[in-house]
Amino acid sequence: MIIERPAAFVTPEFLIRLATESWEIGGAASLRHRTFVTEQGIFEGHDRDVTDRHALPLVAISTMASEADEVVGTVRIHEDTPGVWWGGRLAVAPAYRRVGRLGVELIRLAVGTAHARGCHTFLAHVQMQNVAMFESLEWQSVGETDLRGHPHMKMQANLAAYPSVTDPARGWMSLRRRAA
Numbered sequence: 195m196i197i198e199r200p201a202a203f204v205t206p207e208f209l210i211r212l213a214t215e216s217w218e219i220g221g222a223a224s225l226r227h228r229t230f231v232t233e234q235g236i237f238e239g240h241d242r243d244v245t246d247r248h249a250l251p252l253v254a255i256s257t258m259a260s261e262a263d264e265v266v267g268t269v270r271i272h273e274d275t276p277g278v279w280w281g282g283r284l285a286v287a288p289a290y291r292r293v294g295r296l297g298v299e300l301i302r303l304a305v306g307t308a309h310a311r312g313c314h315t316f317l318a319h320v321q322m323q324n325v326a327m328f329e330s331l332e333w334q335s336v337g338e339t340d341l342r343g344h345p346h347m348k349m350q351a352n353l354a355a356y357p358s359v360t361d362p363a364r365g366w367m368s369l370r371r372r373a374a
């Protein structure tokens with residue numbers, strides 16, 4: 195069956211939340227594959243690893259007639275050692291980049307969720323082209339490192355800038371940017 199997405203039904207809201215339903219978890223996995231295997235070629239075959247066994251998948255979901263439609267953004271977070279959390283696999287679908295501030299909202303949910311669970315240090319390996327974006331969101335560079343042949347910057351979030359999110363499964367709604 196072909197599912198049409200008539201423009202008239204596309205609504206400007208995005209849902210930012212912890213993925214709990216299987217279609218959300220599958221949508222996040224699919225978006226990661228499209229981004230890190232197909233688009234960027236950072237991984238060959240698949241980008242799954244042992245961290246996925248315990249990481250929390252967070253998603254941004256587009257809406258159709260104000261109902262959840264498809265996963266268009268994702269990030270995962272996990273606690274590595276007590277109080278030390280990592281974020282990773284941040285991806286927004288190409289058609290939605292710089293459309294709804296989905297990257298920013300996913301980072302806010304990621305760090306806020308960890309903050310509420312006792313995080314005292316939140317880290318990420320950030321691709322070099324995205325360092326400026328993270329700096330503008332109150333992250334500091336810790337040091338450069340090479341991952342799978344690609345240069346990354348290890349960065350740390352300023353937790354004071356990220357209030358705790360106690361109910362990530364509920365999440366929040368975020369709006370498409372207004373046309374300039």
Ligand SMILES: CC(C)(COP(=O)(O)OP(=O)(O)OC[C@H]1O[C@@H](n2cnc3c(N)ncnc32)[C@H](O)[C@@H]1OP(=O)(O)O)[C@@H](O)C(=O)NCCC(=O)NCCS
Nearest residue numbers: 284285286291292293295296297298320321323324326327
């Ligand atoms: C990086 C990525 C997640 C950003 O998502 P996004 O939804 O487009 O980001 P946002 O719309 O929330 O942008 C937030 C701000 O950062 C800016 N920004 C976005 N990407 C940027 C970049 N690479 N460098 C500098 N600024 C950037 C935006 O212009 C915006 O600034 P503004 O509010 O002043 O307009 C997305 O481009 C992506 O998925 N890229 C491919 C995968 C990837 O690189 N993942 C990250 C691995 S570290």
